[in-house]
Amino acid sequence: MTYRDVASRQVLVWACTSVGARMPVAMTPLALVFLVRERPGGYALGAALAAAYVIGEIIGAPTLGMRLRPDRARPQLAAGLAAGVAGFVGLGAFPGAHSVALAAFAFLAGGAPAASAGALRAMLTHLVPERAVAQALSTESILVSGIWAVSPAAVTGLALAVAPRAPLLLAAALMASSLAGLWLLPAGWEAGDAEGGVRAGDTTDGERAGERAGGSKGEASAGQSPIRLLIGAWPLFVTGAAGLALLGLAELVLPALLEQRGIAVGWSGPMLTGLAVGGALGAFLYGLRSWPGLPRTRSAVLICAMTACVTLVALIPGTAGIAVALIVGGMLQSAVLLTRNLSLREALPPRTLAAGYSVMYAAAGAGYAATGSLAGALLHVTEPSTAILAGVGLTLVLTAVGWWGEVRRAGHSAQDADTVVTPGSDVTGPSVPAAPTVPGAEGTAIRGGCDPEHRL
Template sequence: MSGNTQSAAPPAPTYRDVLRREGGTVWYAAMGLIRTPVAMAPLALVFLGHSTGSFSAGGVMAAAHALGEAVGAPFMGRGFDRKPFLGQLRFALLAEALAFAALAVLAGHSPMPLLVALAFAAGAVAAGVPGGMRAQLSSTTPEHLRPTALGLESALNQAVWACGPVLASLVSTQVSPRVALALMAVASAAPLLMAGRIRHRSPASREQDRAPAGTLSVIRMAWPTVLLAAAIMFLVGAMDVALPARLETTGQQLALTGVITGVFAVASIAAGLVYGRRVWPGTPGLQTLVLLPAMTVALTLCAVTGRLWGFFAAFLLGGLFYSPLMIIRNLALQHRLPENVWATGFSLLYAAGGLGYGAAALLTAGLIEATTPAVAIVVCTAVTTLIGLIAGLGERATVSRVRLGRE
């Protein structure tokens, strides 16, 4: 009997194990609130611009917010590595809340450059918060529980991104865009009430790891993972732009766009929860080499069929591959970087994802004008596969050197 006990495998980690750890539920509640204004911002700012001028004015503010996130993420994330966590978190969230509140109050009564600057500031000042939060989750979670914790975080992120635009659209059209901005300000400030209960470690407790000299050094160490983040979001951005045009050319109703992307979100949530429940075979690099091409092949189905079931099947399969890829990139980053620059690394992933999404949107829009939506999808999925393969091969080729350097 004793021999059977010793040979028995340890029980698989569960989401209950993650949530019942001290501060576990608080972390996920705070992260959901932190993500909410970011998910609401694009549509809320577009509607705000329309209510005070034009849709184009809102588009400029939405672009300024996204650009602020991409520019600010590496620098603000570095602050979370170097300075006390709670001080950085409180400063960033309070500043973001004030910026959104100022936009709600000043829109229609102030010059456009000021509103654009406020939108940029709202994106930039809090851009390091998701990376800082994820770094604390990883550093305070036992290694055997990290895939499960990150799987739950990925599912939460997808749920917020599925609901955020709907909430922004509903409040903006049924009440007022100003109320939507005020709601975003409240969501930004609400985690301040629970900040002290978020489990965290101080920078001093991580000083045994030699930190890279700066952000460029972090990029040199983590470039395959950063490139993977850009590739994943490049594909998502391309499909977001191409899907409505593809539906139109095949005679489908444009209103189905939201339903199809909703299927992608639901599949992503389910896949993230399933992936986080167990340890999967293969290294992060090997899993990337399998999952990213599979995701691109699945979404390419939109280009080769004009049937409605094909669009739903493509986005369903794409969503099933998407969340595991997002979890893999986070785990790979932790293996590649010392713990005292995890917040910087996670923030670089955030910035790279934003840049990849933006680049894909621009390229896809140009391709649709010059060719057809089907050709645009094929080109963008091919580019994604190429970038992803380079990232995956780079991950596999350099992981041994990173381990030797850290030893």
């Protein structure tokens, strides 16, 4: 499999729509900091507003994502995006409003369109052949990294050269443009695909054999409610939160850290652009080959390496050293998020994937909000570098909890998989040996091993 399997007109339309919906997400936290930084205690207030925005995402993503209809998601997505536009317009039109009013606008801008991230990801996997899902998710990660690369520079330039409100008004215009893109995409992702697993014409004999070998997961989850399935995948959400927590540290505290170091605050934009460029490069490289180790171990190692990079950001005094640490951290972060999304696709049945992606989005936002709020509170009493180190400690705690949960989950799954029962067989009879692994089977193993296609 190569990235050529992803190239199509529909994926291009999806990409344009995704840019309009997601670039405001990348712009808003830093834009809120610039919006109020001239006020007394402006940096702390900006961090609080960014936390309100992310809390809206945390609440909106799972709440609205669970209510999306896979076959007719467009009207729900359009309503959420329209409400998000209203929130951004409120922030841009009334920058001098009371902090409570600004927090309410930020909450609306974050919460109303929050389900679109998971829905667009589920739609992308519907637009490509099943064999190219891994490359599609890598492409999505590259696109998101590109958005995060452009956004800091755009926010910094507009806020300093035009007006502090300009980035938020641009975010409103971009989100409005994504509404038009929705009508060029399918109304939803077919429920039949979700239940059937692989679309017609995409299944080879080897893949069918692989589905028979791995069919026990779908059979075991068929009678469970979506909420119970999502609760069972909690370790993935915890490590997803840890993965984005460090981005919250880098973005929200970096301007104050640069001032502490005597570096011009305008460098925050180019540095965060470097972080995102590193993320795009990391996503591309990750999708080219297989990687050793269990997914849970791989994620833990990658997150620990990320924390080392962010620790260096807090300790290095020079501009070049901070920039290099951010770029390497971005490469590692994209690999973490890809590992989490692919593991989630393996852990959940297709009918609940859109909700799972939304919960993962909310969990990542929770990690962002937790470290951002912690850093914002600490900025009142300590230096920015110390606030970053405190956030690094919180991230390590989340990583340890998630890794422990995945170890327990893998143990339970191994016990459940000891006996494989074929359809129509007598469950009281002797156990039926599992079918042999077939090289053509799709999917990333969550209990160990690498992708059979050797592309992840």
